[in-house]
Amino acid sequence: MIRIKAAHGPTGETEVLLGEDPMSQATISIVSVGKLATRASPYQRILVPTDGSELSTFAVDQAIALAAATGAAIVFVTVNEPFHLFTTSTEMIEASREEYERRQETHADRILEQAGTAASEAGVAFITVRRWSDDPFREIIRVAEERCCELIAMASHGRRGLSAMMLGSVTNKVLAHSTLPVLVLRKLVNVSKAPVYLAEELSGDSGRRID
Template identity: 50%
Template sequence: MFRNILVPTDGSPLATMAVDAAIAFAKEAGAKITVLTVTEPFHFFSTDVEQLGSTREEYEALSREHAAETLAAAQAKAERAGVACTAGQLRNHEVYRAIIDKAEEIGADLIVMASHGRGGVGALIIGSVTAKVLTHSTIPVLVYRKK
């Protein structure tokens, strides 16, 4: 049923668990995966701790390096599991939109991603990329939550 799965990740522990679950699911289904990181561009006015302590150049270099490490780790896990895997990095102000656009571009029939499950004011202040993908995507989304 699912043959082409997009797996967005930010490299966090929960997102890494979602990548692992997606690899296991893809192996069982005989599917291939595309692992994706989306980084927001540097903002002069930000509440993101990584951006507050960095110059634009430092932030850009660190975010590219973190994404590359995250993607390499995911690709190595997929290879060990015998799952075909491609990877990509994007930079976009609207992370959720970049995820949906990439899923459509590659013809994904499933998106697998993590959710921290923040509710209430936390979700309103921080926002939820997963919630936005769920709201705007026409492609099915499998949400991995911490057990």
């Protein structure tokens, strides 16, 4: 079941909807339909942000299942925070700029490799993109536009707390500012506590990279 909300960028209407915190209350996936979503044809490219966390990995798996079922390709993107001399981040305090950036690049490459492997095993075409930015939501939207994506798929568990604030903040900002459709994937559970998936993963040809 999918809930549709109109999203036209940072307008008053959208901010009111986001202020109601729909993800913390929803028990279904949410699709925010942007101004550019005017075609009835299936999505051909789906942008999927990932940081290697359990929730973003869930979104990766769901997006792969959706892409396998519809024939879409996926653009995986991970956004790293740039090095700052004055910071409270332990990772930056305990390392030089060069060491910090090398570690972040290695970590990002590993995350993207894992996502690409999963896509390849499902026969889904994909590319990977690594970026640096203090505003992940802006970079996510920018990459989606640069790579001609027609859908952004992101995760949210719809719960409150610190982890929800961190994930929900980026997702809400993408919802507020993107003119592309945004699919918010929530990890639902049934009475047996087993995950409920958006789409059944289908078999296909070996994964292939796209330009």
